[in-house]
Amino acid sequence: MFDKLKKKFILINMSLLTIVFILIFGTIYISTAISIEKDLEHELMNTASNPRKPTPNSPRMSSSIIIELDSDNNIATVNTYMEIDEAVLEDTIYTIIKNENKLDRVKIDGSSYGYFKEYSNKGLTIVLMSREQQIEVLNNLLKVFISIGSISLILLLLISIYLTNKTIKPIKETFEKQKQFIANASHELKTPLTIIRTNTSLVLSNKNLSVESQSKWLNYINNQIERMSELLDEMLSLAKLDTNMGLNEFVVFDLSKLLNSILLTFEAVIFENRIQLESNIQEGISIKGDKESIKKVVIILLDNAIKYTNKSGKIDVELKQDKNKIRLKVKNTGEGIKKEDINKIFERFYRVDSSRARETGGYGLGLSIAKSIVEGNNGKIHAESDIGKDTTFIIEFNS
Numbered sequence: 001m002f003d004k005l006k007k008k009f010i011l012i013n014m015s016l017l018t019i020v021f022i023l024i025f026g027t028i029y030i031s032t033a034i035s036i037e038k039d040l041e042h043e044l045m046n047t048a049s050n051p052r053k054p055t056p057n058s059p060r061m062s063s064s065i066i067i068e069l070d071s072d073n074n075i076a077t078v079n080t081y082m083e084i085d086e087a088v089l090e091d092t093i094y095t096i097i098k099n100e101n102k103l104d105r106v107k108i109d110g111s112s113y114g115y116f117k118e119y120s121n122k123g124l125t126i127v128l129m130s131r132e133q134q135i136e137v138l139n140n141l142l143k144v145f146i147s148i149g150s151i152s153l154i155l156l157l158l159i160s161i162y163l164t165n166k167t168i169k170p171i172k173e174t175f176e177k178q179k180q181f182i183a184n185a186s187h188e189l190k191t192p193l194t195i196i197r198t199n200t201s202l203v204l205s206n207k208n209l210s211v212e213s214q215s216k217w218l219n220y221i222n223n224q225i226e227r228m229s230e231l232l233d234e235m236l237s238l239a240k241l242d243t244n245m246g247l248n249e250f251v252v253f254d255l256s257k258l259l260n261s262i263l264l265t266f267e268a269v270i271f272e273n274r275i276q277l278e279s280n281i282q283e284g285i286s287i288k289g290d291k292e293s294i295k296k297v298v299i300i301l302l303d304n305a306i307k308y309t310n311k312s313g314k315i316d317v318e319l320k321q322d323k324n325k326i327r328l329k330v331k332n333t334g335e336g337i338k339k340e341d342i343n344k345i346f347e348r349f350y351r352v353d354s355s356r357a358r359e360t361g362g363y364g365l366g367l368s369i370a371k372s373i374v375e376g377n378n379g380k381i382h383a384e385s386d387i388g389k390d391t392t393f394i395i396e397f398n399s
Helices: 002-049 086-098 132-205 212-242 255-272 291-308 354-360 366-376
Strands: 064-069 075-080 103-108 111-119 124-130 251-254 276-281 286-289 314-322 325-333 379-386 390-398
Touching: 002 103, 002 111, 002 124, 002 132, 064 086, 075 086, 086 103, 086 111, 086 124, 111 132, 132 212, 212 366, 251 255, 255 276, 255 291, 255 314, 255 325, 286 291, 291 314, 291 325, 291 366, 291 390, 366 379
Parallel strands: 276 314
Antiparallel strands: 064 075, 064 124, 103 111, 111 124, 251 286, 314 325, 325 390, 379 390
16 A cells, blocks of 8 residues: 555656756756847848858857848849758749748758848848757757756655655554554453453342342442443543644643642652652742643653552652753653663654553553653653663653
């Protein structure tokens, strides 16, 4: 599909460029040809009005022929530096006299000439000037245009292929990730649906038993419904953020107080997991943004830190204001993240370790949601990690 799209894009692009080149070069060529032709016509008429002998100093005059005929159309004088057969000259004069146009073209020994004829009381004056130099200029111009156009189109083709590949690559990667996510989401939904179906069948097969006696199966059903609900909520959050509907009105609020209150809610969970928590929160730091969405980001990072902190590990939370920058750091000890994965963890639907993510209940959407929220609040987020030691998530806001 993407190969066809790429070929179609390149074909359309090159077709448009070729048309533009033809129009530009064609316009220049035609305007040049018209200018040369008008220049020749002007020279012919001036020479006919003020006859002068051809001179070798002027390329145009050296290849011109000035013929004066008497009232009976007999040749009176012929002025030229060229050697020309008398019979050919007479045939040319006859052709010109026969032609009704005062200004036109004629062939002499296979060469093209422009002519102008003017009648007077003495007779007829005919001025002929060679067009070969003009034809050569136009032919050379055409060759230059073809050469430049061909080379330019080849270069543009290579550039077009490069840019097309570069443009389609992220689209292709996103498409592949979406396909993978759909497969993962289908699997995640299929498992709880199977459990729900199985437990529902067990409950229905024992209709005479009380609800209390079948609470085990009902709890299984409830747990799986909550799991599916969580997945759907995360997908809905991403959809809202994509359409800029996930953020509310921006207000100025105390980020320090918000962070302290969130840490209080996590203390019990951190204690249960035997994790040490240290915080270094500078007081009185205020920020303008969507309070609820930023709260969600902090919860995502803390939840992520708890899941991936090693046993008896440590979580450090730091909030500081440095000049015009507000930095929030959430650091946890643990296995760390490989260098090749550190730039991918914020990508939608990406999971470093799928098997471990399933154990911790992750879907690979949390950090994507966090990044979308931070960027929606005019901030930046990135991660740093030392393998086998720790991982740090850093958020920066403009103060």
